[in-house]
Amino acid sequence: MAATLGPSGWWQRWRRRLSAWNGSRMLLLLLLLGSGQGPRQVGAGQTFEYLKREHSLSKPYQGVGTGSSSLWNLMGNAMVMTQYIRLTPDMQSKQGALWNRVPCFLRDWELQVHFRIHGQGKKNLHGDGLAIWYTKDRMQPGPVFGNMDKFVGLGVFVDTYPNEEKQQEAQKRRYSPGVQRVFPYISAMVNNGSLSYDHERDGRPTELGGCTAIVRNLHYDTFLVIRYVKRHLTIMMDIDGKHEWRDCIEVPGVRLPRGYYFGTSSITGDLSDNHDVISLKLFELTVERTPEEEKLHRDVFLPSVDNMKLPEASTQRLTSPRL
DSSP states (O other), X not given: XXXXXXXXXXXXXXXXXXHHHHHHHHHHHHHHHHHSSXXXXXXXXXXXXXXXXXXXXXXXXXXXXXXXXXXXXXXXXXXXXXSOEEEEOSXXXXXXXXXXXXXXXXXXXXXXXXXXXXXXXOTTOOOOEEEEEEESOOSOOOSBTTBXXXXXXXEEEEEOSOHHHHHHHHTTXXXXXXXXXXXXXXXXXXXXXXXXXXXXXXXXXXXXXXXXXXXXXXXXXXXXXXXXXXXXXXXXXXXXXXXXXXXXXXXXXXXXXXXXXXXXEEEOSSSOOEEEEEEEEEEEEEOOOOHHHHHHTOOOSSXXXXXXXXXXXXXXXXXXXXX
């Protein structure tokens, strides 16, 4: 028969268990402090993610401004508020941007964007949307959602106004059911500096893919995630208030150079909206590669997409200095 523990024996056993639990809790705390969020498995195999603070932005918005110590720079009408960074207010003819000052040299990464688009405009009386960038040049204002045209890199667009549809309606023409898109609409574009974004057709000629995303005037959080792993570009969204990622775009064979900059921008015209960014969180993804994959995934110096031929850009454009 097992011996019965007295009050002092129970107390000693409880203290040993408490000590062991505290040790486990301290180890978990150290992991969380070291990675920002802590590693978690992303997919099959040993794939983990670690928050990179130099490329991330969250409340309180420290390190945003124009000083030499700032990690993020504002441009145009962008303003730092307590709960968000407003790229543009709900006013006509405004544009603003937010750019990271630190170039990203990660091979595999994931960018989570927490944003909000809202305003007084009713259906089809609001615009124009916002864009998320990973590009060679930064702080270059222009017509593509507040950024330069003929950019070099990746652009992901949350387009809230259907320009092409309105032009078709004005011409008394209708879309066929197979080509009509429902707005707001998310699309992606890879550019080597040779392509212009076609506003009249909402970027249709150069898009890699897209999906409908009803994101305006919602009373819960909306998120977008851009994942780049082994030349594979995946874009997902969480816009239904269910805290679940939903697929939007998936494109293999996307080749993006390292050393580009992350940013986000927005623009309004005759129509407007508030375009707010609550947080940008970049995670480094550690991915196992075979020796064959290491050879296949060598660094590239110009953005491209397999099985998609991009026109050659001018030498002047490709050698333009970074800011």
